[in-house]
Amino acid sequence: MKRHHMAAVAAFACTTLALAGCGQGGTSSSSLDDCVEDPAGCNTGQRADGGEITWAIDGSWASWNQNTAEGNNAYISIALVGMWPYIGQFDPEGDFVVNEGVFDAEPVLVSEDPVTVEYTLKAGANWGDGTPVTVDDFVYNWYAVSGDEAKCEGCAPATTTYGSQVASITGEGSTVTVAYVDGYHSAEWMYEEVLSQPAHIADEQGFDWRNDPAAMKAAEDYFSETVPAWTTGPYKVEDAVAGDYVVYTPNEDWAGDTEVTLDKITFKVIDGLDNIVTALRNGEIDGSAPMSVTSEAITQLEGTDNVNYAVAGGPTWEHIDLNTRQEDLQDPALRQAVLTAIDVENIISRTYAFVQSDIERKGNHLFRNGSEYFTDYLSATGQGSGDIEMARGILEEAGYTWDDSDNLLTPEGETVELDFRYSESKESRQITAELGQANLTDLGITVKTRAIPDVDLGTVLAEGDFDIINYGWSSTPLFVGAASQYWESESGSNFGGLDDEALDGLIADINGTLDYDEAARRANEAVKQVIADAYVLPIVDTPVAVMVSDRLVNVRDNWASQQRAAYNLAEWGLIGE
Amino acid sequence: MVVFIIRRTLMMIPVLLGATILCFVLVDVSNDPVQDRVFEIQQSTGEPVPQSTVDALESAWYYDRSVPERYWIWLTGIGDTNDDIGLLQGKWGPSIEGSAMDIGYEVSTRFWITLRLVLFATLASIGIAILSGVVSAVKQYSKTDYTLTFLGFLFLAMPIFWLGSLFKEGAVQLNKLLGTNLFQTYGSGTTGFQGNGWEVFVDALPYLIVPTLVLMLGGYAAISRYQRASMLEVMNSDYVRLARAKGVRNRTVMRRHALRTALIPVATFAPLSLSAAMGGAIVTERIFGWRGLGVYSLDAINAGDTFAVMAYLLISGVVVLVGVLISDILYGVLDPRIRYE
Numbered sequence: 001m002k003r004h005h006m007a008a009v010a011a012f013a014c015t016t017l018a019l020a021g022c023g024q025g026g027t028s029s030s031s032l033d034d035c036v037e038d039p040a041g042c043n044t045g046q047r048a049d050g051g052e053i054t055w056a057i058d059g060s061w062a063s064w065n066q067n068t069a070e071g072n073n074a075y076i077s078i079a080l081v082g083m084w085p086y087i088g089q090f091d092p093e094g095d096f097v098v099n100e101g102v103f104d105a106e107p108v109l110v111s112e113d114p115v116t117v118e119y120t121l122k123a124g125a126n127w128g129d130g131t132p133v134t135v136d137d138f139v140y141n142w143y144a145v146s147g148d149e150a151k152c153e154g155c156a157p158a159t160t161t162y163g164s165q166v167a168s169i170t171g172e173g174s175t176v177t178v179a180y181v182d183g184y185h186s187a188e189w190m191y192e193e194v195l196s197q198p199a200h201i202a203d204e205q206g207f208d209w210r211n212d213p214a215a216m217k218a219a220e221d222y223f224s225e226t227v228p229a230w231t232t233g234p235y236k237v238e239d240a241v242a243g244d245y246v247v248y249t250p251n252e253d254w255a256g257d258t259e260v261t262l263d264k265i266t267f268k269v270i271d272g273l274d275n276i277v278t279a280l281r282n283g284e285i286d287g288s289a290p291m292s293v294t295s296e297a298i299t300q301l302e303g304t305d306n307v308n309y310a311v312a313g314g315p316t317w318e319h320i321d322l323n324t325r326q327e328d329l330q331d332p333a334l335r336q337a338v339l340t341a342i343d344v345e346n347i348i349s350r351t352y353a354f355v356q357s358d359i360e361r362k363g364n365h366l367f368r369n370g371s372e373y374f375t376d377y378l379s380a381t382g383q384g385s386g387d388i389e390m391a392r393g394i395l396e397e398a399g400y401t402w403d404d405s406d407n408l409l410t411p412e413g414e415t416v417e418l419d420f421r422y423s424e425s426k427e428s429r430q431i432t433a434e435l436g437q438a439n440l441t442d443l444g445i446t447v448k449t450r451a452i453p454d455v456d457l458g459t460v461l462a463e464g465d466f467d468i469i470n471y472g473w474s475s476t477p478l479f480v481g482a483a484s485q486y487w488e489s490e491s492g493s494n495f496g497g498l499d500d501e502a503l504d505g506l507i508a509d510i511n512g513t514l515d516y517d518e519a520a521r522r523a524n525e526a527v528k529q530v531i532a533d534a535y536v537l538p539i540v541d542t543p544v545a546v547m548v549s550d551r552l553v554n555v556r557d558n559w560a561s562q563q564r565a566a567y568n569l570a571e572w573g574l575i576g577e
Numbered sequence: 578m579v580v581f582i583i584r585r586t587l588m589m590i591p592v593l594l595g596a597t598i599l600c601f602v603l604v605d606v607s608n609d610p611v612q613d614r615v616f617e618i619q620q621s622t623g624e625p626v627p628q629s630t631v632d633a634l635e636s637a638w639y640y641d642r643s644v645p646e647r648y649w650i651w652l653t654g655i656g657d658t659n660d661d662i663g664l665l666q667g668k669w670g671p672s673i674e675g676s677a678m679d680i681g682y683e684v685s686t687r688f689w690i691t692l693r694l695v696l697f698a699t700l701a702s703i704g705i706a707i708l709s710g711v712v713s714a715v716k717q718y719s720k721t722d723y724t725l726t727f728l729g730f731l732f733l734a735m736p737i738f739w740l741g742s743l744f745k746e747g748a749v750q751l752n753k754l755l756g757t758n759l760f761q762t763y764g765s766g767t768t769g770f771q772g773n774g775w776e777v778f779v780d781a782l783p784y785l786i787v788p789t790l791v792l793m794l795g796g797y798a799a800i801s802r803y804q805r806a807s808m809l810e811v812m813n814s815d816y817v818r819l820a821r822a823k824g825v826r827n828r829t830v831m832r833r834h835a836l837r838t839a840l841i842p843v844a845t846f847a848p849l850s851l852s853a854a855m856g857g858a859i860v861t862e863r864i865f866g867w868r869g870l871g872v873y874s875l876d877a878i879n880a881g882d883t884f885a886v887m888a889y890l891l892i893s894g895v896v897v898l899v900g901v902l903i904s905d906i907l908y909g910v911l912d913p914r915i916r917y918e
Contacts, residue, residue, distance in 0.1 A: 054768070062675030069614065069630045070637075070675040073621050147627050156633035159624040224676040239769045242677040244868060247769050268768050275866060279763045282749045316620075455879050458616025459609040474620050481624050492626065493619050562621070 032310035032546065035556055036358070039092035043308070045553030047573025052264040053552065055566070056276045056288035060243035060269045065224040067144045067196050072158035074291070074315075074562050079240075079267050081563040082248045083231035085133070085195035089567045090560035094371060094477040096191065101125065101256035102133055102232050104174070107190050112514055114167065115180040117189055123174065124255040127198045128231035135171025136199035138178065140209065142166045143216050144196060153213035155220055161481060162192045185512050187519035188480045197223045198230050234260045234570035244269055254570075261573040267566075273297050280307060280547055287548035289557050289565040291316075294427075295354045297545070306550045311356045313368070313541025315559045316472040318352075318429075320436065320537040325497040326467045328416050333398030335534035336383075338418075338468070340394065341443045342436050343386025344539055350435065351428040355543050362538035365486070365527050366479045368559075369541070373479075373520040377528050384537050388442050395443075408444030417446040418467040421460065424451035429470045432539070436468065461495040469495075472542055477560050480519055483507050483526045487535070496535060503529045551575050578909070582902070589898045593891065600890045601648050601883060608881025610673045611640050638673050651884060662884070664891075670884030674876075683873060684888045688855075690765055691862070691869035695854040697785065698792030703847055706797040710804025710843075711836060714812060725801070733798035741791045741864040748787045760787055763866035788865040792858065800843060800850065808839040845908045852900025855893060 034042035057078050063071030066080065077084075087107075088098040098106050104120040125133040143151040147160030157163065165184040170177050178194060186192075197219075202209050207219035227240045234256055235248035248265040268285065270276045277297045279285045281304045293311055301309045322329050322338060329335055344361050352359050360369050361384070363376030382390050399411035408416045420436055422429035430451070437447040447468070452460050460466060473486070484507050485491055489499040506526040513519050530536060546557035546565050554571040561567035611634050615626045635641040637659065639650060650656050651670050654663015662670040669680035709729070713722045732740070748760035761783040770780045811817060812835050820830045859871030870889060877885035909915045 062672065062678035064677055069618055069626065069634055070673070072618055077621070147629055149629075154633060154636075156630045156637065158618045158626070158630070159622045160627045160630075161622075161624045164627075221676060241769075242675070245768045266768050268764075270763055270866060271863070275763055275864075278745060278749060282752055282760075282762050283758060284761060284763060455608060455613055455881060458613035461616060462609075462612040472620075474623050476623055478623065485619065485623065485625050492615070492628075 032308045032548065032556060035092070035310050035312065039312075039556070039558075040095070042310075043548070043553060043556045046576035047261045047553055048576040049261055050263045051261070051574035052266070053262060053286040053549075053572070053574070054266040054268055054284070056270040056279060056285045056290075057267055058270065058273065058276060058288065058290040058292075060271075062243050063224040064226060064228055064242065065197070065220060067141070067157055068220060068224055069156040069158045071224055075269075077562045078564065078566050079246045080228070081233070081566040082235035082246075082265065082569050083128070083228060083233040083237060083251070085137075085232040087191060087193050087195070089563070090477045090558075091567070092556065092558045092560060094368075094560050096477075099232075099256075100258065101234065101254050102195065109189060109514065110177070111179075114182050115184050115186075115189060115514065117178045117180075117192075119176045119178070119194065121174040121176065122255045124253075125232065126253055126255065127200070128229075128236050128251050128253055130253065131198065131200045133195070133232065134199070135169060135176045137197075138169045138171070138176050138194050140199040140202060140219075141194060141196040142169055142178075143209065144220055149213060151213055152216040152220065154217045162194075185514055186480050187510075187514055187516045188478055189514065191478060195232075201230060234258065235265060238264075256570060258570040260570055265569070265572070277301060277547070280304070280549070286552055287546070287555060287565070289544065289546040291544060292426075293355050293543055293545035298355060301545075301547055307547060308550050309545055309547040310557060311543050311545045312557060313356070313359070313475075313559055314544030314557075315475055315562065315564065316542045317362055317475045318432075318470065318472050318539040318542050319362075319365075320432070320468060320470050320539065321466075321496045322535060323464055323467050323469070323496045324499070324535065325464055326418070328410065328414075328418070329467060331398065331410075332534055333394055334400070334410075334416070337391040337394045337400075337443065338440060338445070339383040339534050339537045340381075340385060341388055341391040341439045342384060342537060343439055344384035344537065346386055347432050347435050348540055351431050352540050352543050355545075359540055359543060362540050364524075365530060365536060365538055366482055366523050367520070367527075368475065368477075371477075373517075373524065375524060377524070377531055378538065381531055383531065383534065384539075386439055388439070391443055402444050406444050407446070415446065416444070417448070419448045419450050420468040420470075421450045421452050421466040422470045423454055423457055425454050432470045436470075462492075464495060464497060470539075474562075475541055475559065476562075479523050480510055483510055483523055487526070487530055498530075498533060498535045500529065500533055503533065578906070582906070585902050585905070589895075589902075592898065593894050596890060596894055597652070597887060598648065601651070601887060602644060604878065604881060604883045604886045605644050605647065608883075610638065610881040611635050613881065614673065638671055647883075651887060664887075669888050672885050673880060673882045674885070678885075680885050680888045683885070684870065684892050687868060687870045687873050688892060690867060691855055691858055691871060693765070693781070694785070694788060694862070694867055694869060695792065695851065695858055698789045699796065699847070699851045699854050701789065702793040702795075702797035703800060703843065703850070705793065706800035707804050707840070707843060709797070710801045711808050711831075711839070713801070713805045714808035714839075715831065717809065729798040729801050731798075732794045733802075735795070737791065737795045737860045738864060740795060741788070741861055744787050744791050745864065759783060762787070765867045765869075784865070784867075788861050788867065791864075792854070792861050795861075796850070796854065800846065803846065804839065804843050807842045808835065811835045811839040814838075841908070841911045844911055845904045848900045848903040848907065849897075852896045855896050 032043050057075050059075040061076035065071040085102050086099050088096055090096055102125045104122045108118045110116050110118045121133055142163055145157040145163030147157055147164045165180050167181045168179045202219040205222055207215040209216040209219045228237055231251050234251055234254045236251040238247045238249045240246040246267045250260045270279055273290050273292055276288045276290055277300050322335050363378050364374050367374040401409045403409055420433045422433040433449040437449055440447045485493045487494055487498055487503055488507050489504055506529055510519050510522045548555050551574050553573055553575045555565055557565050558567045615631055618626050639647050650658055650662055652664050654666040662668050672678040672680050709725045713725045716722050745762050752758055752760055765784050766781045817835050820834050859875050862869045862871040874889040
């Protein structure tokens, strides 16, 4: 390893060495330690009646409408978790739990052709003002996210994957039926988000959204700019400022069965992990589940009384991508050799293992290690093994040679020079790039590492301004849309430009069945193909931490929910006697 | 004097215009917020973003126009707009952060937040600087002078981010030691607190103490050195020696003759210092979580939120230019040798 690589690793390691066995801090009677064995039941406890808590969110928002492109981000999703009409939540074990305040049971597939799904509303489900949730609310949401100018003129929905596929929505009593267009065959029909804003409030504000697409847009704008006074959740917003805080008090009209005990929950934006940890140590907040964790933060938590924390793989996964539009990387043999030469275990041991001692290499692009659909297709291929001899063998077979200085030469006699890009603020990605550079140097490839300012990551990816890049994708239990988004040749998110007809066919197959198990089997076929294409090399599920005052119970992290630890907000409480 | 003020005010206009053009181009060409937003949505939803949404974002943020066209629309509001832009019409333009973020409202509320932080710190730093500068000068080359000089250079040399972090940790430890929550480390007041001016001020005190100290210590050192030099110069002047020769008491000489004159440079420097601090409290605001103008500008620059950056530039630009103007006027008022024509 070259000296500067060693220096980077040493700098990272020297501040963290003592933390290799990270775990539980504080003296809490409840335990987050159990989350490894019992992710959905750890830190459970009896709750006291009443109490007020403050929870920190490490990012902000500037719109109250998650339907829209400008309003959809993970932070608003957490901030509105107490009132938003989600279809349900995946718990930390990846099991789906329907929203008990709105639905009486899980949606039911009543017809396969065309796909028709029936929703049964819970008796008493309402918008916090006594107005019941009705079919109109389903229709409103459909129009808002349809992407159809005839329904919502000028709207910019964050996604139209659901809305563009709906053919009709009808209702009778507490039953609402959503019929999809021909050709819709998603195995994830059960998890489509069918509600968002209250139609009756749009009516009250004078928006003729049913008949006038411009009025529909105006209604969406209204909901973007207006702090929601309505709620379908266990809490209602008492006070809020966009991007700053949301204060909740219990929603007396909630139709859910879980008893709410807290009198007040404040979600407060605190920028930066260091500020969050300091505020927690100073008693200004009661907990947080930030999107990043460092060994320095863990050191501080270790030394803090009355605070528990746990570190585990979070809702994103790290990977190294190759740009198939790059002249040399168009050759699958070179891509295969590059991914083989990169030593993933070495990268993990010198980065993520410092914050999560039990971290595992990610072995499947779509399914998390431990998932019932998980199979490790990677290890057997040698990709990520760091086996330089194997990589050289692949290249020799493809006609590559080496000059006297051990520089790799293409079959045309040209040297190979690549850049390796990473986000500048993420130390782990910088080290990943430097270690990858060292691995590829051993293969005779000249690699130049180039940092990307954080705000430019999207631009760099969209413009394909990289040869090799390390970044992260969100990781949810849902997989049907993911393969299509990552790898389909026409996808705008297929940043490395892979164009493989066989893979496109497999991806189309995933979308062609309503059977969840069968879809998972087909998804794994796509994973095998993408490995054969030597396109993306998974590293780990990115470690994140949840840090909680020991006076809180039923609070635990949840990688499977965008709302993270807040996924079960109704169950949160102060520890009882 | 009136003519001077009018002339200086008119001169501000081309300066501001030039600054806006330069800033607009720099921010605009260094970011592509549409692409970045699209990536963020993909990360959030795990689903592809439809082209119609990308087009709608470009249209809403005027990224379907050229840079010069966008600047013209921002300045005048003349052209095909969504009726939300045009500085001369009192519209600041859309923020890419979201429609709940009104740029005009943000900069106006954040202005007062920053002013609250900076005003106390600047006044305190000027007060301490005058005191320590005068003492240093009067006791030149004494132990007191050396100690004050050492402290001055120490705080001058400390980066604010480091000083801020140090004081923040100190506050946490002090709270722990005393078993109180006397010092708060993040924010400018209790979340959601509402009350009259006095109540808001009292509520803000635990949040105000540490950042004020940091800004004060970071700012006083330079002024202190300035005051010391000025005082020494005056103390060695003929009219002070004459006063002493006439038998005037030393205290009277210092207070009436020397200090009054030696304060002129600091007095003229103060408005400029305050206005510069209004735009320069970024680091302190970030460390202590004050949602002031500095943090707003930093976030806007990072996000490539051009219209938000422009609003900050205008506010801070006007504040600095007004500060310079007041400085110039004060100079003429305090120093009889200077007259404006």
